[in-house]
Amino acid sequence: MDKIHxxxxAFRGHHGCLEFERRDGQMFYVDLALGLNLRKAGLSDDLNDSVNYALVFETVRKVVEEETHNLIERVAEHIAAQVMEAFPPVQQVDVEIKKPNAPIAGNFRxxxxxxxxxxxxx
Structure with a gap:
């Protein structure tokens, strides 16, 4: 399967189980891999035969910046559902959400x- 990555x-979101996380917000970083057949787009050089990744970006932005969830697991699930719903050519979506400022007492990336x-x- 072909991929668009x-x-x-980077988005500022208000996700977390603690009240201050939802109130103050923090940065979240999202990686997506869209699995779809890109042969037609590669041959035609026509955006209509692919997926407009500017629109995919906007879909992800809305979930991260305009919604509030306790768990990043829920954020990832909603991103996947929204991408699959909005972009029918996408057959698979891989979502990774990184939260560098998770409230953990310790040193971690x-x-x-x-x-x-x-x-x-x-």
């Missing part, structure tokens, strides 16, 4: 959740 998309979702019957 959107990496390290980030907490991340990664999910992969496929269309039913595939």
């Amino acid at each position: 959107l990496r390290d998309m 980030e907490v991340a959740v990664a999910i992969s979702r496929m269309r039913s019957g595939k």
Whole structure:
């Protein structure tokens, strides 16, 4: 399966189980891999035969910046569902959400959740 990658998309969101996380917000970084057949687009050089990744970016932005969830697992699940719904050519979506400022007492780079979702019957 061919892939379109959107990496390290940065958004300020209000997700977390603690009240201050939802109130103050923090940065989240999202990676997406869209699985679809890109042969037709590669031959035609026509955006209509692919997926407009500017629109994919906007879909992800709305979920991260305009919604509030306790768990980044839920954020990832909603991103996957919105992308699959809005972009029918996408047969699989891999979502990774990184939360570098998770409220953990210790030294770490980030907490991340990664999910992969496929269309039913595939």
